[in-house]
Amino acid sequence: MRSVAIIGIGQTLIDEQWDRSLRQIAAQAILATLKDAGRENAEGLFVGNMMSGTINNQNNLGTLVADWAGLKDTGAVKVEAACASGAAAFRSGLMAVASAELESALVVGVEKMTDMSAHDVTASLATAADADYESDMGVSFVGLNALIMRRYMHEYGWKHADFAPFAINAHANALHNPFARLHHEITRDDFEKATMIASPINLLDASPIGDGAAAVYIVPAESVRGKPRILVAGSASATDTIAIHDRSDPLFLTAASKTVQEAYRQAGIGPNDIDLFELHDAFTIMSALSLEAGGFTERGQGPRLGLEGQIVPKGRVPIATRGGLKARGHPVGATGVYQLVEVVQQLRGEAGETQVPDACIGMAQNIGGSGASIITHILKRE
Amino acid sequence: MRSVAIIGIGQTLIDEQWDRSLRQIAAQAILATLKDAGRENAEGLFVGNMMSGTINNQNNLGTLVADWAGLKDTGAVKVEAACASGAAAFRSGLMAVASAELESALVVGVEKMTDMSAHDVTASLATAADADYESDMGVSFVGLNALIMRRYMHEYGWKHADFAPFAINAHANALHNPFARLHHEITRDDFEKATMIASPINLLDASPIGDGAAAVYIVPAESVRGKPRILVAGSASATDTIAIHDRSDPLFLTAASKTVQEAYRQAGIGPNDIDLFELHDAFTIMSALSLEAGGFTERGQGPRLGLEGQIVPKGRVPIATRGGLKARGHPVGATGVYQLVEVVQQLRGEAGETQVPDACIGMAQNIGGSGASIITHILKRE
Numbered sequence: 028m029r030s031v032a033i034i035g036i037g038q039t040l041i042d043e044q045w046d047r048s049l050r051q052i053a054a055q056a057i058l059a060t061l062k063d064a065g066r067e068n069a070e071g072l073f074v075g076n077m078m079s080g081t082i083n084n085q086n087n088l089g090t091l092v093a094d095w096a097g098l099k100d101t102g103a104v105k106v107e108a109a110c111a112s113g114a115a116a117f118r119s120g121l122m123a124v125a126s127a128e129l130e131s132a133l134v135v136g137v138e139k140m141t142d143m144s145a146h147d148v149t150a151s152l153a154t155a156a157d158a159d160y161e162s163d164m165g166v167s168f169v170g171l172n173a174l175i176m177r178r179y180m181h182e183y184g185w186k187h188a189d190f191a192p193f194a195i196n197a198h199a200n201a202l203h204n205p206f207a208r209l210h211h212e213i214t215r216d217d218f219e220k221a222t223m224i225a226s227p228i229n230l231l232d233a234s235p236i237g238d239g240a241a242a243v244y245i246v247p248a249e250s251v252r253g254k255p256r257i258l259v260a261g262s263a264s265a266t267d268t269i270a271i272h273d274r275s276d277p278l279f280l281t282a283a284s285k286t287v288q289e290a291y292r293q294a295g296i297g298p299n300d301i302d303l304f305e306l307h308d309a310f311t312i313m314s315a316l317s318l319e320a321g322g323f324t325e326r327g328q329g330p331r332l333g334l335e336g337q338i339v340p341k342g343r344v345p346i347a348t349r350g351g352l353k354a355r356g357h358p359v360g361a362t363g364v365y366q367l368v369e370v371v372q373q374l375r376g377e378a379g380e381t382q383v384p385d386a387c388i389g390m391a392q393n394i395g396g397s398g399a400s401i402i403t404h405i406l407k408r409e
Numbered sequence: 410m411r412s413v414a415i416i417g418i419g420q421t422l423i424d425e426q427w428d429r430s431l432r433q434i435a436a437q438a439i440l441a442t443l444k445d446a447g448r449e450n451a452e453g454l455f456v457g458n459m460m461s462g463t464i465n466n467q468n469n470l471g472t473l474v475a476d477w478a479g480l481k482d483t484g485a486v487k488v489e490a491a492c493a494s495g496a497a498a499f500r501s502g503l504m505a506v507a508s509a510e511l512e513s514a515l516v517v518g519v520e521k522m523t524d525m526s527a528h529d530v531t532a533s534l535a536t537a538a539d540a541d542y543e544s545d546m547g548v549s550f551v552g553l554n555a556l557i558m559r560r561y562m563h564e565y566g567w568k569h570a571d572f573a574p575f576a577i578n579a580h581a582n583a584l585h586n587p588f589a590r591l592h593h594e595i596t597r598d599d600f601e602k603a604t605m606i607a608s609p610i611n612l613l614d615a616s617p618i619g620d621g622a623a624a625v626y627i628v629p630a631e632s633v634r635g636k637p638r639i640l641v642a643g644s645a646s647a648t649d650t651i652a653i654h655d656r657s658d659p660l661f662l663t664a665a666s667k668t669v670q671e672a673y674r675q676a677g678i679g680p681n682d683i684d685l686f687e688l689h690d691a692f693t694i695m696s697a698l699s700l701e702a703g704g705f706t707e708r709g710q711g712p713r714l715g716l717e718g719q720i721v722p723k724g725r726v727p728i729a730t731r732g733g734l735k736a737r738g739h740p741v742g743a744t745g746v747y748q749l750v751e752v753v754q755q756l757r758g759e760a761g762e763t764q765v766p767d768a769c770i771g772m773a774q775n776i777g778g779s780g781a782s783i784i785t786h787i788l789k790r791e
Binding site: 077078084087090091098102108126262396400 | 410430432453459460461462463465466467468469470471472473475476480481482483484485486487488489490491497500501503504505507508509510533536537538539540541544644645646647648649650651652655664667777778781782784
């Protein structure tokens, strides 16, 4: 398998973009990425998206986006793995270039979620859960995560306020990211007093939806002249049971652990070598679980990393360095590509006020469903 | 890029399977395929499906199917390219194995379409067209194909009855395929008198929907001991404009021609070397256009191949040898994998009464939208 490099990135503001269609948002990110890469076309287009069928009345999304972005002859598909669709699309593009089937690939994650009622969006998001055994019982995605968080607090003795640092760090970092959905800092007091959504998850535990697209351009590493280059050093995908009730231990992200271990193995590194970790903080509880599955702390000790100040850009394990899902925003099928774009920004030294000092190796982890579909990538500057 | 072989196939009956859920149908095809391949698991699962979001209220389909089929640790994604989703999933699996990222992959195409009203299915199928510039104007998929067929008849002087051999051949072949949706022969008289749907397309020009799944198991060719082996000799994907009105020539499948030429190039062959061609006969007009784009006849002469008896199993260019979309049935996201399974049956010499004599090289072409997303594969026995 040949090595693959990322030579271009692009993203749009995450917002309620009522004046722009799905294809326009995707094309905006693609055109920015082509410009950044110095290219005009790509042999393949991989679109990460979850809900174009349920929300936008549109399938055949690969061709739709290729057509609108002016990539007429490009082979194109949509790749879906619920909220991990972005990373799934990236991994598909990666394998296409690694196999030498393609010499270049564009990966774009896009989601347009704000043109319908909150009720309908919630129902659409629930399609990531088990339709027959979870969603049909009326449990929403917030509800599923609330069950996990409640159990976690019970088992390990944490209070709700102990999760505050995850949200505070995310908001503080998003303040300096012009593409982020939320641009306001929050305090511990704000966090504790926020509106309850599904106990114990309140408004500031949860990430906001939005309309947005992010893209990357990949080529064989051997074709990149000059250094430094941003290489894909690890890529792994694994699944767990789709329904939480089928898991023997709902408080450990087994699939996350498997993908992280495999990605570490491919890259020849361990958790101490990771300079930043863009994890899937759809809810604060997921930050804790991802840090534990990633080997950054013991089981049940995720919140401690936040309380000890280790997760900030200059800490030991920087997370959500550009705002994370919590404050950059979570346009679900696009999120995994935003994460990769942000890791590239860090490795290039283009992260401004939230730059992780001397960032050389970054990890991104995208989660679909409640820990059901997990994809982890490690990027490296060399 | 390393060579890839198909070592297992499986499929379900295409029917109205109201007593079985989407995941059950997919798992049935997967279990049959694992048995045929002599395997118990696979490193990756690629699910071809178009409408699980719009019809089955279910995204995160890769993990759902992996979970139900007992492939718990397998990385899994859904790949969507409208009605070409099956071939798109196969191509993704192919690149994963060819890149050496995976040592084995299961590809399953699945669609469950009959649990809702015909009106809602028609609306869901229309999501393969351009939502903003085609579907929103009220044009259905039959309507789009009717526009193409009407223009084709006008330009080249064919009568509607001249398309009868495509439907007659498909029904005659499906009679001997136990997995086919329709098991009755039709006559030229039946064809001419069938109920009009969208002039000039009548009921016997159109393929039936259905519930069904088909799967294949792929591995590196070098790992297969003994011969003959079924190898993937060519794979190509291309797109055209998603909307027909944007094409300078709506009567030529430009993307089909590009993929066929690329697949021929990879396989080192030409149209005369193809022993059978499983084409995308969603409507009889598409058979004509695919034969022309494939280089089997001149432009505007597709129907002649049918009238001259060249498309039957013992003819020069056998098509729809197991019934095609027309009579085997068209569970949209599954169709591309059914085509590949059927080519493998032919190359193995397991096609019974519709066996193409000494079939050694077969081509399958899957089309998403009205010629918008086209994927072509060539399989070879050696």
